[in-house]
Amino acid sequence: MMSVYSEAIERILPRVQKPTRYIGGEWNSVVKDPTQVDVRIALAFPDTYELGMSHLGLRILYSLLNSRPDIWAERVFCPWIDMEAELKESHIPLTTLESETPLRQFDVIGFSLQYELNYTNILTMLHLGGVPLLASDRGENEPLIIGGGSMAFNPEPLADFFDCILVGDGEELILDFLSKFKALRRAGASKEETLKELAQVPGVYVPSLYPTALDPKTGFLLPQSIQGAPFPVKRRILYDIDRYPFPDDVVVPFHEIVHDRVSVEIMRGCTVGCRFCQAGIIYRPVRERSPESIKAVLEKSLRRTGFDEVSLTSLNSGEYGSVADLIADLMDDFQEDRTSLSLSSLRPSSLNERIAEQIRRVRKTGFTMAPEAGTQRLRDVINKGTSERDILFGAENAFRQGWEVLKLYFMIGLPTETDEDIQGILDLAHKILRLGRQHARRAARITVSASSFIPKPHTPFQWLPMERMEALREKQAKIRSGLKNPNIQFKWHDVEISWMEGIFAKGDRTLGRTLLRAWERGCRYDGWTEQFRYRDWVAALEETGVDPNRFLYQRLEVGARHSWDHIDSGVSERYLAKELELSLTSVPTDTCGIDKCYGCGSFARQCLSGELVPGKMEEKSEVEAPRPVPPSPPPQPRHRYRARYHKVGRMRYLSHLELSRSMIRGFRRAGIPLAHTEGFHPMPRLSFASALAVGVESRGEYLDFEICRPMPPESLSRRINQCLPTGLGLDQVAEVETGAKSLGELINAALYWVRLQEAPDAISLADDLAGKLKGASHLKVVRERKGQTEELDILPSIYRISAAQDGTLEMILRLGGSGNARPDDVVRGLFGPNASARIVRQDLLVLLEGEFLSPMACRGNDPTPAAVVSA
Ligand code: SF4
Known part of the structure; x- marks a missing residue:
C-alpha cells in the first residue's frame, strides 16, 4: 500500500541493516480501507521485528481485531538504531507496516509490555511517531496510549506515559475496551470523560486516576484510590480459551524471526508453582485448549502460512492432558510433507521415550532443560518440582533419541543460595555430559546458561532483596572456571543489565522521570548487551534523585505494601506469604490441580470443576496405550521443472535466503508436493540460479524444482502465483528432462x-x-x-x-x-x-x-x- 511516506522510506531502505524488517507486504498481513473502519489501532511491539513477530500475544490480537469489520489493527516495531537515525535525519515519522501511517494519526496505540528493558524503546517509538511522551501532555486529538502484557502487573514505572493499562487475558478485554472507546467517541466524550468511563471496564487501569502517596515505611510511592476508580484493578481471566481459537492466519515474515514457525498455545497457566516465576502466578489457573481445536488450527495454519515447523507452546507443555496422543496424531499428519514439531518448556520428567520418539520422526529441534538450581535443596526452595533423577532421566532420553546438544538453564543469586549450590551446577553439568558420552550417537555438547535471579512482583519472593552485583559476578566467575571443558559452553547475563531489570521490575512511579532522562541521554534497546549504557542509567538515576537500592535491596516484612498492590492478579497474598515461609525452610509444594488445591486464588471453584482442563480429565479415565511409530516414508518419485520468475518492487530487498524461504512457503501454501532430500534434515528440492544483490529488481530469475507427482506447467504457475506476495511471481514454467544441466552449470x-x-x-x-x-x-x-x-x-x-x-x-x-x-x-x-x-x-x-x-x-x-x- 503506497502512502505519502513510501518514496521517502524507499530512499533510506538501502542504507539500513535488514531492510525486510520495514517493508511490510507479508503474506496474511491485513490491509483495509481506512474509511470503512471505526477504530484504527497500531499494535506496537517495543523491540525488533524478529522478536515482535514471534510473540504469540501480538499474533492473537492482530488476527482477532482484524476479524472485526469495524477495526483495523496494524503493526509497528521499534526501528533498530540505524533506522532510527535514518528516520530522524530524513524527518520521516515512524509508520505502521500495513499502511505506512504515522503513529500520531491512530486512534489507539497498543504496546505489548513484555520486558522491563524495552521501556526506553516505547519512548523512541512514541517520539518517532510524533506522539507526546507524557500522558499529561497529550491533548484531545492525540491517540490513546494503552499497554498490556506481563509488565502490566507492575505498571507504575510506565504510569506517566500511558493512558490505560489492560491487565489480564487480552482477548475479551481488548474487544470490550475498543467497543466502549468507539461508543464514547461516537457520543463526543472528552478525553477526561473517556478515561473515567474506560476505567470502569473490568481489567482496565487508568494511572491518571490513581494519585500516589509516599509509604513512610518503605519509601515507595503507592497508588491511592480517591476518585471512584476501581481499587484494586482485577485481572481479567478468560476461563474458556477455546472460545477464542488460536489464529490460523498469522503473518508470514520475509525476514527470519526468532520463532519462525506456526506456534500454537496449547495451554495457558502452569500447575507447578515455581516460586520465582511470575508467569506461573499471573497466568493461573491452568486452562487447556481441546486437542480437536489444536489439530484444526494447525491443519489450517500450515495451509495458510506455508511454514514447515510447528511448535506447541505453553509454560509446561509436558503437563498438557493428552500430550502424547496429540503429538502422535500430529506426527502422523506431518510426516509426509516433512513438517517438524517441537514442544516448548518441556520439563525433563516429561521427555519420556514415547514423546521423544514421536518428535524425532521428522527432524530434531534443540532440547532445553531448566534445572534452575544445582542442588535438590535449592530446587526445593524455589519449588522447581524437578529432582536430579528427573533431570538425568530427561537428558539420557534426549541423548538416546539422537539429540547431541542440550541447553541447561540455571539461575544464580537465588534466595538462600550457598557455594554448595554453585558447585551443584558444575557437578550436574558434568554428570549430564558423561551421560552424553555414553548415550549420544556423536559427541555430546552442553550449553550452560546462568541468569541472575530477580525477585518479581506477585511472586512469593516479592518481599525479598536481589543479590548485589559483586556477589553475582563472583558466582559467574566460579562457574566459568569450573566449566573449562571444550564440550561445555557457558553463557551468562551481564549483571548490570539484571540490575536494571530488577529496578524496573520492583520500581514505583518515580522511575518515570528516570526513564525519560535515560532515554534523553541516548539509552535504547537496554536488553541488548551491546547497546546497554550502564553509566547513562546511573547518571539518570542520580539526576532524577532516585535511589534504586530501596527497590532492589530492601528485605521487606510480609504485609509491607508494594507499588503494585492495586493490581489484583487473582492470587491471594496469603498464599504467596505461605509459599515464602515454606520456601525458606526448603519445603516444596506439590503440583496443584483437581486432586490437590491450595486455594491460591479467586478461581478455585473453576479449577476444581475440571472444566478448564478437559484433556487431563480424559487422560485420567483411560490408560494410554503406546502407539507404534510408523516406518519412514518410502523414497519419493521426482518430476523436475524450471520456472522463470520476477522479483520487483519492495521484494527487491529480500536477501537470497529470504527469497528462498518465501518461495518455498508459497509452494507449500499452493499445495505443491515438493520433493525433499533424504537424510536427517530433509530439505525441499528447489535450487535457484545466481543470487541477486539486495536492492536490485529482476524480471528474469530462474529456479528449478522437483515435485512428487507430475502437474501441468500452467496449473503449477497459476496455483503458485496465487500464493506468492505481491512483487514475486512465476512468468513461465516448463518441464526439465532428467539429466539436464543445472542452472548453476548453465x-x-x-x-x-x-x-x-x-x-x-x-x-x-x-x-x-x-x-x-x-x-x-x-x-x-x-x-x-x-x-x-x-x-x-x-x-x-x-x-x-x-x-x-x-x-x-x-x-x-x-x-x-x-x-x-x-x-x-x-x-x-x-x-x-x-x-x-x-x-x-x-x-x-x-x-x-x-x-x-x-x-x-x-x-x-x-x-x-x-x-x-x-x-
Ligand atoms: S486454585 Fe487450586 S488448583 Fe487452582 S491454581 Fe490455585 S492452587 Fe491450583
Whole structure:
C-alpha cells in the first residue's frame, strides 16, 4: 500500500541493516480501507521485528481485531538504531507496516509490555511517531496510549506515559475496551470523560486516576484510590480459551524471526508453582485448549502460512492432558510433507521415550532443560518440582533419541543460595555430559546458561532483596572456571543489565522521570548487551534523585505494601506469604490441580470443576496405550521443472535466503508436493540460479524444482502465483528432462537495464559510451569489499553494452566465477565514482557457442538454438 511516506522510506531502505524488517507486504498481513473502519489501532511491539513477530500475544490480537469489520489493527516495531537515525535525519515519522501511517494519526496505540528493558524503546517509538511522551501532555486529538502484557502487573514505572493499562487475558478485554472507546467517541466524550468511563471496564487501569502517596515505611510511592476508580484493578481471566481459537492466519515474515514457525498455545497457566516465576502466578489457573481445536488450527495454519515447523507452546507443555496422543496424531499428519514439531518448556520428567520418539520422526529441534538450581535443596526452595533423577532421566532420553546438544538453564543469586549450590551446577553439568558420552550417537555438547535471579512482583519472593552485583559476578566467575571443558559452553547475563531489570521490575512511579532522562541521554534497546549504557542509567538515576537500592535491596516484612498492590492478579497474598515461609525452610509444594488445591486464588471453584482442563480429565479415565511409530516414508518419485520468475518492487530487498524461504512457503501454501532430500534434515528440492544483490529488481530469475507427482506447467504457475506476495511471481514454467544441466552449470551471463540517476539524453549517452570503450584495453574501478578497497578491471566482464532510445543502458555482463564486475561497477567505471543508477536485472542468459540463449530453452541435454535472446 503506497502512502505519502513510501518514496521517502524507499530512499533510506538501502542504507539500513535488514531492510525486510520495514517493508511490510507479508503474506496474511491485513490491509483495509481506512474509511470503512471505526477504530484504527497500531499494535506496537517495543523491540525488533524478529522478536515482535514471534510473540504469540501480538499474533492473537492482530488476527482477532482484524476479524472485526469495524477495526483495523496494524503493526509497528521499534526501528533498530540505524533506522532510527535514518528516520530522524530524513524527518520521516515512524509508520505502521500495513499502511505506512504515522503513529500520531491512530486512534489507539497498543504496546505489548513484555520486558522491563524495552521501556526506553516505547519512548523512541512514541517520539518517532510524533506522539507526546507524557500522558499529561497529550491533548484531545492525540491517540490513546494503552499497554498490556506481563509488565502490566507492575505498571507504575510506565504510569506517566500511558493512558490505560489492560491487565489480564487480552482477548475479551481488548474487544470490550475498543467497543466502549468507539461508543464514547461516537457520543463526543472528552478525553477526561473517556478515561473515567474506560476505567470502569473490568481489567482496565487508568494511572491518571490513581494519585500516589509516599509509604513512610518503605519509601515507595503507592497508588491511592480517591476518585471512584476501581481499587484494586482485577485481572481479567478468560476461563474458556477455546472460545477464542488460536489464529490460523498469522503473518508470514520475509525476514527470519526468532520463532519462525506456526506456534500454537496449547495451554495457558502452569500447575507447578515455581516460586520465582511470575508467569506461573499471573497466568493461573491452568486452562487447556481441546486437542480437536489444536489439530484444526494447525491443519489450517500450515495451509495458510506455508511454514514447515510447528511448535506447541505453553509454560509446561509436558503437563498438557493428552500430550502424547496429540503429538502422535500430529506426527502422523506431518510426516509426509516433512513438517517438524517441537514442544516448548518441556520439563525433563516429561521427555519420556514415547514423546521423544514421536518428535524425532521428522527432524530434531534443540532440547532445553531448566534445572534452575544445582542442588535438590535449592530446587526445593524455589519449588522447581524437578529432582536430579528427573533431570538425568530427561537428558539420557534426549541423548538416546539422537539429540547431541542440550541447553541447561540455571539461575544464580537465588534466595538462600550457598557455594554448595554453585558447585551443584558444575557437578550436574558434568554428570549430564558423561551421560552424553555414553548415550549420544556423536559427541555430546552442553550449553550452560546462568541468569541472575530477580525477585518479581506477585511472586512469593516479592518481599525479598536481589543479590548485589559483586556477589553475582563472583558466582559467574566460579562457574566459568569450573566449566573449562571444550564440550561445555557457558553463557551468562551481564549483571548490570539484571540490575536494571530488577529496578524496573520492583520500581514505583518515580522511575518515570528516570526513564525519560535515560532515554534523553541516548539509552535504547537496554536488553541488548551491546547497546546497554550502564553509566547513562546511573547518571539518570542520580539526576532524577532516585535511589534504586530501596527497590532492589530492601528485605521487606510480609504485609509491607508494594507499588503494585492495586493490581489484583487473582492470587491471594496469603498464599504467596505461605509459599515464602515454606520456601525458606526448603519445603516444596506439590503440583496443584483437581486432586490437590491450595486455594491460591479467586478461581478455585473453576479449577476444581475440571472444566478448564478437559484433556487431563480424559487422560485420567483411560490408560494410554503406546502407539507404534510408523516406518519412514518410502523414497519419493521426482518430476523436475524450471520456472522463470520476477522479483520487483519492495521484494527487491529480500536477501537470497529470504527469497528462498518465501518461495518455498508459497509452494507449500499452493499445495505443491515438493520433493525433499533424504537424510536427517530433509530439505525441499528447489535450487535457484545466481543470487541477486539486495536492492536490485529482476524480471528474469530462474529456479528449478522437483515435485512428487507430475502437474501441468500452467496449473503449477497459476496455483503458485496465487500464493506468492505481491512483487514475486512465476512468468513461465516448463518441464526439465532428467539429466539436464543445472542452472548453476548453465547460466553464465546476465542482461541489465540501467537508468542513470542524472541521465544524459540517449544520443550523448551513446557517444559517451563509444568514446570510452573504443580501443580501450582496460577499464579500472575501485570497489570496497569487507572494509578493504580493491582495484578491478571491468572490461573483461562486459559482453555487450549499448544505449537504448529512451536513454536506458543495456548491458550483458559475465556471471559466475570470481572477479566479475557488477552493474554498479560498470556504471562507476564509465561515468565516475559518484555515478548512481537504478538497475534492473532483465534476464539471465546462457552463452553457448557465441549465442545468448534463455535457460528456459536449455531444459534438455541439447539447448535449442531457436531460443536466441537478442540483446
Ligand atoms: S486454585 Fe487450586 S488448583 Fe487452582 S491454581 Fe490455585 S492452587 Fe491450583
